[in-house]
Amino acid sequence: MNALELKKQFPILNQQVNGNDLVYLDSAATSQKPLSVIEKVEDYYRRYNSNVHRGVHTLGTLATDGYEGAREKVRSFIGAQSIEEIIFVRGTTTALNLVASSYGRANVKEGDEIVLTPMEHHSNIIPWQQLAKAxxxxxxxxxxxxxxxxxxxxxENTVTEKTKIVTMMHVSNVLGTVNPVKEVAEIAHRHGAIMVVDGAQSTPHMKIDVQDLDCDFFAFSGHKMVGPTGIGALYGKKKWLESMEPVEFGGEMIDFVGLYDSTWKELPWKFEGGTPIIAGAIGLGAAIDFLNEVGLSEIEKHEQELAHYAMEQMSEIEGMTIYGPKHRAGVVTFNLDDVHPHDVATALDADGIAVRAGHHCAQPLMKWLNVTATARASFYLYNTKDDVDRLVTGLVKTKEYFGDVF
Known part of the structure; x- marks a missing residue:
């Protein structure tokens, strides 16, 4: 995989920020988009913008074909058995809330247990907190x-016969930890619980097979995998989705509507009320085409090499603390002694280097790490070792500057 050549396909990366060539190291927050995805979305709006499933005219047919064609691409991409198991949503957050609100409210009662980890993104903590309270x-x-x-x-020691739901992120957006969700799913099922996986940080970076993982629900977002914002997908085993009630009601998700009662469409459309995110879904389909062409195994290998190289180089900087395991995905979260992470990020931005600073929507994990915030560099298929070298040079410069100031 030639990351330098791939980088040329991302128009936004061919610019300068503060007089320096842009080094984008914040793909865990959102990835950049290749020209093929941008053009696909533009083509929809320019050539066949129309609503789906409703009209029999030519534009409506083209839009429906594009939208449902994208659903099939998602199905194949994650190894689901049927398109009935693929629900288009706004993103991972919406998907997890849907599971908590629909499956959770119907199947969890007083005295039951919901098991998760302290490393979860807020999107995979708060819905379960609310479910537990309710x-x-x-x-x-x-x-x-x-x-x-x-x-x-x-x-094994945490999951019991009272456990109804086990949920965790596949890959930590802070630590880069790759969790053993397949083995955890087996433990959950042995105790009669379901397994819910937050795949926001894994789906863009490694090959996903929901059949092999044997998870009951799997959620991910398009914007982290070179796709548009505002689109994502929820995979659910058909037996669960069939038993669940919709959480949004209105047009498109109905079968029959009377004055006092209504019935719902079959899967997957009963969960997609209103005009769906048509352009987003079509763009997500184009993103999947792009990632398949590059190869997920190549992407995963490339990112791990970059993360390992970055940790080696950054460890040479005095006062550097790197969080997380040695074997990880393409994320390196760190702190420089006596320099606030926001100051680190601001100083790096002055050199055209974009990193994330803050609690990364993981405040419980920050508390576990005994910090209030960290800085984070996250890598993707368009990053190179030169980008890492720019980062390290910028960190050394930052440390020297703040050392002189104080």
């Missing part, structure tokens, strides 16, 4: 090891 269920957390990983023995 039902009287109990939240239980699997303890983390010193390096930010989980031990399957701790999973």
């Amino acid at each position: 039902t009287g269920a109990t939240l239980k957390y699997i303890p983390l090891q010193e390096d930010g990983t989980i031990d399957l023995k701790d999973v």
